[in-house]
Amino acid sequence: MSEDLEKRPYLSFYQDRHGTTRWRFRRAGKTIQIKGAPGEPEFEAAYKAALEGRKFTSAKVLKLPGAAIPGSFRDAWRKVQKTSEWLGYDPATKDKNSRLATEFLALRLVENNPAVWGDMLVRDLKRRHLKEIIAHFHATPHKAKHMLTTIRKMIYVALDEEWIESDPTWKLSYRPEYTGWRAWTDAERALFEARWPLGSTPRTAYGLALWLGNRRSDVARVRWDWLDFRRGTVTIKQKKGDKELILPITPMLREIVDPLERKGDYVLMTAYGKPFSEKSLTGRMADWTQSAGMPKGCTMHGLRKTLGKLLAETGATTRQLMDTLGHDNIEHAELYSREAEQQRLARDAMTRLTKSISRKK
Numbered sequence: 001m002s003e004d005l006e007k008r009p010y011l012s013f014y015q016d017r018h019g020t021t022r023w024r025f026r027r028a029g030k031t032i033q034i035k036g037a038p039g040e041p042e043f044e045a046a047y048k049a050a051l052e053g054r055k056f057t058s059a060k061v062l063k064l065p066g067a068a069i070p071g072s073f074r075d076a077w078r079k080v081q082k083t084s085e086w087l088g089y090d091p092a093t094k095d096k097n098s099r100l101a102t103e104f105l106a107l108r109l110v111e112n113n114p115a116v117w118g119d120m121l122v123r124d125l126k127r128r129h130l131k132e133i134i135a136h137f138h139a140t141p142h143k144a145k146h147m148l149t150t151i152r153k154m155i156y157v158a159l160d161e162e163w164i165e166s167d168p169t170w171k172l173s174y175r176p177e178y179t180g181w182r183a184w185t186d187a188e189r190a191l192f193e194a195r196w197p198l199g200s201t202p203r204t205a206y207g208l209a210l211w212l213g214n215r216r217s218d219v220a221r222v223r224w225d226w227l228d229f230r231r232g233t234v235t236i237k238q239k240k241g242d243k244e245l246i247l248p249i250t251p252m253l254r255e256i257v258d259p260l261e262r263k264g265d266y267v268l269m270t271a272y273g274k275p276f277s278e279k280s281l282t283g284r285m286a287d288w289t290q291s292a293g294m295p296k297g298c299t300m301h302g303l304r305k306t307l308g309k310l311l312a313e314t315g316a317t318t319r320q321l322m323d324t325l326g327h328d329n330i331e332h333a334e335l336y337s338r339e340a341e342q343q344r345l346a347r348d349a350m351t352r353l354t355k356s357i358s359r360k361k
Helices: 002-007 041-051 073-080 091-105 127-136 141-160 186-195 201-212 251-257 278-291 300-313 318-325 330-360
Strands: 011-015 021-027 030-034 233-237 244-248
Touching: 021 041, 030 041, 073 091, 073 141, 091 141, 127 141, 186 201, 186 278, 201 251, 201 278, 201 300, 244 318, 278 300, 300 318
Parallel strands: none
Antiparallel strands: 011 021, 021 030, 233 244
16 A cells, blocks of 8 residues: 555545545645545546546446346336237237336335336346235226236246246236226116207217217217218227227117218217317216216216116127127126126026915915
8 A cells, every 4th residue: 555655646545434444635735535446447537637637527327218227127128019919909008008017117116215127137026026016006906907917028028038937927817896987877868868969969979979889989080981871880990909890870879860960070079170089078978967967977988888788688698799899808798798697687586486475375
């Protein structure tokens, strides 16, 4: 250490109260603290700057946008977006998964600690971590379920890349009780129909949603050229999933569209002659139902549920429900079937019991 001092003018050292050696540069009554120790790159650069009368600034390590640690979840997500499976998704599915992935990658491992999951190596993920992540979204159970699906996409990439040898999500499921939007009751439908006559915008939106069973994104997009009155069919080009459904024009649907004047390409138009946006339909339906004196919970999507319920109660099969409503997931369609079947079986059983007791009397 004395040799270092002999070779380096103005340099000295001292021991701080913790016993650590500290270095300083003193010249012309000015003292500059120098971090590190002789021989270290940063120390040598700082000492040289002091000799030359320059201000020394430590080099900063900058994280480039989009940079990812090899084998990390951020790296895995980048690879997910290059898979053939991902490229085959429709825009809505890509958008949903991208939003969930972005939220997961920015999620902190521990509260009040800057470390995030995006920078963690996939191989360090344990089953208990996944359960903690799911628990983080307990207030929004369906989001938790979809979040697990999005994380799985990264896990599968890691398996393909041989970063890991086993899937920590194996047989890990999260299936919240499905409630969703409820169907409208007969009394609620009667209130709405009494308040809004045929030909009015609220009744048109209501009728399209109910008798086509479409999502609000498709109700807003129904075009006149989708309706083929000669053949008695309507072709629905669904926004979600990019599917095409051909449905019959029922008397109930014809009752909705017959009073309308064609003022543009779209069946459902605003007072300004423009098509509705899907978000605006949600707010407008809330206003229309309130004006009709109806309780909260009567939503646009609830009319889709209403059609599913009516179809199931009249004996439609699960496959018929899927093809009419455009469901890809059989579980959704079975919800209507199970409820209708339970009611039918209970009614039949109680009818037989009533007849049996009546005979004995």
